[in-house]
Amino acid sequence: MARTIVYRSLYAVLLLIAASFLVFYGMRLAPGDVAEVLASHPTGQMTVERIREDLGLNRPVFVQYGTYMRELLSGNLGVSLVTGEPISEILRTSASYTLRLAVLAFLLSIGLAIPLGALAAWKRNSLFDQGTMLIAVIGMGIPNFFLAVLLIQLFTVRLGWLPVAGYETPKHIIMPALVLAAEALAINLRVVRSSVLEELGRDYVRTLKAKGLSNRRILWLHVLRNSLPPVIALAGIMMRTLLGYTLIVETIFRWPGLGYQLVNAVLKRDYTVAQTLAILLTAAVIIFNALADLLQQWADPRTRGKAGA
Amino acid sequence: MTAFDSSSLPPEAPIEAVVAVAPGLTWGERLAPFLANKLAVLGAFLTFFFLVVACIGAAIMFVPGWSDLYIDQRLRETLLRPLSPGFPLGTDQFGRDMMWRIAAGTAVSLFTGLAVTIISMFFGMILGALAGYAGGIVDRVISAFIDLVWGFPVILVAVIFVGALKPGLTAVILAISVVNWAGFARIVRAQVISLKERAFIEAARALGVPSWKIIVRHLVPNMLGTSLVMASYYIAVTVIAEAGLAFIGLGAQPPTPSLGQMISEGRNFLYVNPWVAILPGMTIALIVLGLNTLGDGLRDIFDPHLRRS
Numbered sequence: 068m069a070r071t072i073v074y075r076s077l078y079a080v081l082l083l084i085a086a087s088f089l090v091f092y093g094m095r096l097a098p099g100d101v102a103e104v105l106a107s108h109p110t111g112q113m114t115v116e117r118i119r120e121d122l123g124l125n126r127p128v129f130v131q132y133g134t135y136m137r138e139l140l141s142g143n144l145g146v147s148l149v150t151g152e153p154i155s156e157i158l159r160t161s162a163s164y165t166l167r168l169a170v171l172a173f174l175l176s177i178g179l180a181i182p183l184g185a186l187a188a189w190k191r192n193s194l195f196d197q198g199t200m201l202i203a204v205i206g207m208g209i210p211n212f213f214l215a216v217l218l219i220q221l222f223t224v225r226l227g228w229l230p231v232a233g234y235e236t237p238k239h240i241i242m243p244a245l246v247l248a249a250e251a252l253a254i255n256l257r258v259v260r261s262s263v264l265e266e267l268g269r270d271y272v273r274t275l276k277a278k279g280l281s282n283r284r285i286l287w288l289h290v291l292r293n294s295l296p297p298v299i300a301l302a303g304i305m306m307r308t309l310l311g312y313t314l315i316v317e318t319i320f321r322w323p324g325l326g327y328q329l330v331n332a333v334l335k336r337d338y339t340v341a342q343t344l345a346i347l348l349t350a351a352v353i354i355f356n357a358l359a360d361l362l363q364q365w366a367d368p369r370t371r372g373k374a375g376a
Numbered sequence: 377m378t379a380f381d382s383s384s385l386p387p388e389a390p391i392e393a394v395v396a397v398a399p400g401l402t403w404g405e406r407l408a409p410f411l412a413n414k415l416a417v418l419g420a421f422l423t424f425f426f427l428v429v430a431c432i433g434a435a436i437m438f439v440p441g442w443s444d445l446y447i448d449q450r451l452r453e454t455l456l457r458p459l460s461p462g463f464p465l466g467t468d469q470f471g472r473d474m475m476w477r478i479a480a481g482t483a484v485s486l487f488t489g490l491a492v493t494i495i496s497m498f499f500g501m502i503l504g505a506l507a508g509y510a511g512g513i514v515d516r517v518i519s520a521f522i523d524l525v526w527g528f529p530v531i532l533v534a535v536i537f538v539g540a541l542k543p544g545l546t547a548v549i550l551a552i553s554v555v556n557w558a559g560f561a562r563i564v565r566a567q568v569i570s571l572k573e574r575a576f577i578e579a580a581r582a583l584g585v586p587s588w589k590i591i592v593r594h595l596v597p598n599m600l601g602t603s604l605v606m607a608s609y610y611i612a613v614t615v616i617a618e619a620g621l622a623f624i625g626l627g628a629q630p631p632t633p634s635l636g637q638m639i640s641e642g643r644n645f646l647y648v649n650p651w652v653a654i655l656p657g658m659t660i661a662l663i664v665l666g667l668n669t670l671g672d673g674l675r676d677i678f679d680p681h682l683r684r685s
Binding site: 082085086090093094208209210211212213216217219220223224304307308310311312314315318319329330332333334336341342345348349352356 | 523524527528529530531532535536537538539540543616619620623624625626636639640642643646647650653654657660661664665668
């Protein structure tokens with residue numbers, strides 16, 4: 068396992084370098100002269116020459132990349148070209164918002180899926196089972212942005228319970244977290260249900276029943292524990308998917324996290340912020356991928372030794 | 377059911393006979409599992425229905441004079457509810473006819489889905505077949521590329537592309553293709569690796585048939601079924617991604633109609649007439665439902681071993 072971790076980490080570092088260069092180079096291809104676009108921005112006070120000098124746009128792209136990464140790694144992130152705010156400041160506040168939202172959605176998807184999925188399997192073909200699977204079908208079939216509109220229509224327009232968007236009160240996080248969790252919850256429900264069903268058919272369950280253990284003990288103590296590896300294996304992939312969806316969900320609900328800031332920076336052509344956030348989110352995805360691989364191997368020893376294939 | 381798989385054919389069967397996906401079966405026998413699956417028939421019906429809608433939508437977008445149908449604003453008749461006289465699906469905030477706007481939006485959605493899927497299938501099949509067939513260093517290089525992009529959140533890639541280009545369909549199509557080709561390539565690579573060990577490929581090689589001819593005449597026809605199944609899923613994924621990007625303002629820009637953009641604009645009028653957001657959302661949900669259930673049915677025909685759990 069230790070060798071696998073080292074191998075997979077080295078591979079992730081290689082991917083990180085390649086991906087960050089691609090993103091960096093991609094942003095350099097932006098249409099028009101970035102410096103001129105920026106200088107013509109109504110809130111910007113810098114001249115074309117000053118911006119070129121600041122960004123080092125007159126040097127070769129590899130040199131620019133090297134300089135940029137050195138600054139990035141030493142924590143010197145520069146300032147937003149639109150608002151002049153330090154990027155490290157933007158990053159600090161928005162990362163905490165994204166973390167709060169993503170962790171809540173992740174816990175929601177796992178915390179609801181495990182008991183509900185296990186119960187659905189236990190009461191197979193009951194009304195409860197069918198209801199749970201209906202939730203799963205809806206969660207997987209309705210695009211998250213449309214689910215958001217439906218929830219707003221219900222909870223804000225009809226019932227008036229929840230605010231439509233923003234971040235000021237604890238109530239504001241409820242709808243974004245639900246929307247972000249929906250698809251992961253639906254997938255986890257199905258995985259837990261089918262995994263528990265599979266375990267219920269095994270010999271040891273019959274043995275435990277013969278020993279006189281209560282059904283409740285068998286399900287929650289023995290079967291559930293053995294059914295979890297597929298859920299754990301999926302967790303890494305879930306984190307990566309959630310991260311991608313934050314771009315849409317945060318924008319819909321104007322939740323000031325990393326995704327919202329990145330989309331906004333791209334729309335306002337706030338070049339430095341967009342570039343830094345894009346590279347950091349890309350890095351997060353690559354790290355989650357590596358984690359997903361390792362989790363998969365830890366949860367299912369049969370796949371060990373096939374790292375990074 | 378194994379009769380659909382060429383591996384069940386006697387090894388002495390002539391090479392040419394193995395090329396067909398389901399040798400010795402009439403179309404009736406081939407379609408039987410499809411027709412028995414009620415959901416698949418529903419999927420085929422929905423997909424056909426929306427293809428017709430998309431053709432009508434494309435016609436009103438491109439036939440000179442017809443575009444008035446979805447562009448004309450009637451400021452005295454804004455936000456009419458569905459089933460209003462003269463407007464079966466109502467009107468939007470500018471008094472534009474929702475029915476024609478949804479038709480045009482469906483055309484844009486399905487066009488994007490098809491364009492992305494054709495591009496990614498083309499590159500995915502070529503690179504996947506090359507990697508699987510050639511093996512060695514070629515395989516390692518291509519596989520590294522597949523690893524780099526596969527499973528990357530499409531939305532994040534699209535946001536980066538929009539940052540590098542500008543908001544619009546071109547950036548969206550390129551971005552989704554850049555991720556989706558890897559999905560095809562993975563499957564095709566795995567299939568080629570297993571196919572090339574088969575007797576009929578070895579026989580062809582022993583007979584001195586050139587590699588390119590083996591790939592074109594024997595490998596590609598054997599992979600068409602799976603690719604068709606994957607294509608229907610990938611079109612669905614693309615339709616959702618395109619709508620999501622349009623929803624947050626990074627996709628198709630007005631006046632190009634887009635279902636995602638219609639939902640996003642309709643969000644502001646939920647108190648007056650929620651249908652302006654709900655109808656385009658339902659359209660997307662139904663298109664996706666149709667494609668996914670059609671894909672499930674096709675898989676039962678071409679790939680009986682690969683049923684979803």
